[in-house]
Amino acid sequence: MVSYKELGLVNTKEMFAKAVAGGYAIPAFNFNNMEQMQAIVQAAVATKSPVILQVSSGARKYANQTLLRYMAQGAVEYAKELGCEKPQIVLHLDHGDSLELCKSCIEMGFSSVMIDGSHLPYDENVALTKQVVEYAHAHDVTVEGELGVLAGVEDDVCAEHHTYTEPDQVVDFVTKTGVDSLAISIGTSHGANKFTPAQCTRDANGILVPPPLRFDILEEIEKRIPGFPIVLHGSSSVPQDKVATINKYGGALVDAIGIPEEQLRRAAASAVCKINIDSDGRLAMTAAIREIFATKPAEFDPRKYLGPARDSLKELYADKIKNVLGSADKL
Numbered sequence: 668m669v670s671y672k673e674l675g676l677v678n679t680k681e682m683f684a685k686a687v688a689g690g691y692a693i694p695a696f697n698f699n700n701m702e703q704m705q706a707i708v709q710a711a712v713a714t715k716s717p718v719i720l721q722v723s724s725g726a727r728k729y730a731n732q733t734l735l736r737y738m739a740q741g742a743v744e745y746a747k748e749l750g751c752e753k754p755q756i757v758l759h760l761d762h763g764d765s766l767e768l769c770k771s772c773i774e775m776g777f778s779s780v781m782i783d784g785s786h787l788p789y790d791e792n793v794a795l796t797k798q799v800v801e802y803a804h805a806h807d808v809t810v811e812g813e814l815g816v817l818a819g820v821e822d823d824v825c826a827e828h829h830t831y832t833e834p835d836q837v838v839d840f841v842t843k844t845g846v847d848s849l850a851i852s853i854g855t856s857h858g859a860n861k862f863t864p865a866q867c868t869r870d871a872n873g874i875l876v877p878p879p880l881r882f883d884i885l886e887e888i889e890k891r892i893p894g895f896p897i898v899l900h901g902s903s904s905v906p907q908d909k910v911a912t913i914n915k916y917g918g919a920l921v922d923a924i925g926i927p928e929e930q931l932r933r934a935a936a937s938a939v940c941k942i943n944i945d946s947d948g949r950l951a952m953t954a955a956i957r958e959i960f961a962t963k964p965a966e967f968d969p970r971k972y973l974g975p976a977r978d979s980l981k982e983l984y985a986d987k988i989k990n991v992l993g994s995a996d997k998l
């Protein structure tokens with residue numbers, strides 16, 4: 668058993684309290700490899716922002732949970748080397764699906780876990796989440812639970828249809844489980860195709876406009892649990908310049924559409940204090956790599972395409988922090 672505290676990591680408690688009070692949101696970026704980790708830390712240091720490093724089940728399969736944990740430990744030292752005196756970095760399990768997995772992450776040094784029982788019948792979600800909270804809190808680890816099911820299909824995160832969070836359930840859920848934060852479903856979804864064209868309207872230029880998030884549901888939830896930290900998954904905006912670059916250089920993304928940044932700004936100003944972004948980073952890296960493969964076909968040193976992909980990712984994440992989530996200068 669190694670405690671995250673020995674690794675220089677922090678849990679989400681204090682950073683969420685500050686984010687809710689300050690009307691901004693903490694970025695939660697997924698990482699699977701060194702370049703993504705470096706880009707996230709560089710962006711957080713450059714903007715003086717707290718940051719959540721997220722490990723998904725896909726990441727655990729791809730990169731190995733132990734290696735990712737050591738990378739997160741390294742991230743703290745790396746942030747200091749980059750000039751940040753007191754980095755605030757959380758190592759978080761994204762979409763944990765069992766008590767055993769949450770325990771194994773906590774024992775290895777994760778400072779925060781999500782137990783996603785949102786697909787279970789309500790009482791089973793409560794029971795599972797409560798078990799995780801009991802174990803996690805004994806180690807001063809914070810827990811994110813989820814109520815409501817997001818639309819979309821992405822690897823292990825699969826929900827064929829969505830169910831918005833039922834505001835009448837939230838008081839009972841947070842009271843019975845003791846969770847530290849609650850992920851809700853108000854119209855976001857995972858991946859780069861968040862809406863079908865049929866769900867969208869078109870503006871004067873023929874550009875697809877997605878249906879707005881259900882801020883009415885968010886407001887109802889906030890009324891029931893004032894000041895309680897709310898989490899938004901599936902919050903990539905799917906930047907159309909990245910999509911265009913990918914497709915220009917041989918990609919085949921069709922009807923890729925995300926959540927407009929204006930709506931995320933509005934959410935961040937409310938009790939939403941953690942915003943999950945993964946797909947936008949994937950798009951930024953892929954656009955940079957495709958462009959290099961197409962324009963410099965003689966290049967075969969991975970550093971020559973992974974390096975620019977990392978730079979592009981850093982720039983995108985720094986921009987999210989400064990201009991969308993509002994967590995810059997909050998260290």
Ligand SMILES: O=C(CO)COP(=O)(O)O
Nearest residue numbers: 858900901902903945946
């Ligand atoms: O919610 C996420 C990770 O848990 C990521 O969402 P996106 O696919 O919108 O980036």
Ligand SMILES: O=C[C@H](O)COP(=O)(O)O
Nearest residue numbers: 723724725726822824945
């Ligand atoms: O929530 C989903 C994240 O975007 C991670 O997905 P993944 O399991 O493909 O790594």
Ligand SMILES: [Zn+2]
Nearest residue numbers: 783785813817
């Ligand atoms: Zn879920």
Ligand SMILES: [Zn+2]
Nearest residue numbers: 857900901943
């Ligand atoms: Zn998610």
